Amino acid sequence: MSAATLPRRTVSEFLAALQFLTRLPVPAWPYEAEALARSVKFFPIIGLIVGACGALLHHFIAPHLPRIVAALITVVFLVCLTGGLHEDGLADVADAFGGGTSREKILLILRDSRIGSYGGMALIVSLVGRMLLITALQPQNVSGYLIAAGVLCRWTPLPLSYFLPAARNEGAHPADGQGARIASRTTIASLIAGSVVSSAIPIVLLRGRAIAPLLASIAITWLTAIYYKRRIGGVTGDCFGATIQITEIGVYLCGAWIL
Template sequence: MAATIFLTRLPLRWKGEWPADLDRRALPWFPIVGCLIGVAGGALYWALTYAGLAPLLAGVVTVAALTWLTGALHEDGLADVADGFGGGRDKDAKLAIMKDSRVGTYGSMALILVVLARVGVLATLADPRIVALALIGAHAFSRGMLPLVKLALPDARLKGVSADQGRPDSARALVALLIGFTLAATTLNKLHLDGGTVSLAVMAVSAAAVWAVAQLAKRQIGGVTGDVLGAGQQMGEIGFLLALAAVVPAST
């Protein structure tokens, strides 16, 4: 429930006091919540295409609905990272820009590009079954990588979303990664790709995209913030979808 409250805007409320270590304990559940988000998106896309909507329009509505469901949490992080890394001269300036609630040119362009990429992939895949499996795998795997990023990098701020959650232990980070990997591998297996190598390649592209954001953050601001985690999730999701779109037409 804690992971769902954090990652979505569903009207759930925690009864009683919020335990101090609950944020850390919720991290392994991130890929499971991501899987459920993907299921919701896949079900909506399926219903829209069944109702006669073209793949492109169904993709637009699906991406919009998923953005609403998650409260644009990760998209906001991506925009802040793009503005901060693109416009800040040093670490302090970058962190100050990232904390600003306003969205600048770099952030706006980043949001436009990721939305176009997601809609484009859904329209390219087109088939409702493939789209549903793609969304489940992408949302689960990208969120399963986040605890590992938090474990590997120090917090760039002493206070903030990431710092307040605390650093996960290696066991929780590994569990989250294994759950995300298992869910993604299961969905990719249902697409009957050419052996496990192709599925591993899709996940490798997604993991590389997340890790690239993490390493960039380490160089730019010395560590991780909540915005960096959001940007990592977005890049991991896009990497997964793009890689899948590149192999599915030739493999199914």
């Protein structure tokens, strides 16, 4: 790659990550088929942006509202900012793994756009759980944990896509989604760079309190990776979304935990 094309490619990858993970307006940019697969190294940075937006909103509304109301508005804002992308993945995974008894059945349910009872319960637990956990955080720590959670949960697709293959053949069905197309395409350089950034930001924000969220993120990623591999032989886009959601909850739980 020439020095002249590197900045253009970097911008393309960043915009691809921003467009994929959020509903923020993105400038028009020439389409590149492999941009999404290369963009995963920017996922933690997008998490930083999302978390910072949530933290900024909470900072301004918290002094004027009951804590639980401020937390509710913050969670709703974060869902709107991401277009419910990760919530959709969590619901689909809950339905598929909860109701599927075989690999083929699980993959079939993952393609179904409808939400079943398992998915509905998972969404309720996720939305209510995040609201209650944010409320339980010490007021002075809310911003730090919102940003750290945004970064760490969006780090999880890097190791998942590096170590696991796609559960389906690429392009086997239009409903497989773009997320599944990054599986096995993350480079070791992207994994290392993303991991360094994802570790540094929580440490700067939370200092000694960052240890628990870092370990929780690694543990959740490792456990879900083992589970996906055992049940369907790899990952889909919904699996990425589910792990992102579970990790976000895990980070908030670390902050709310009373030692």
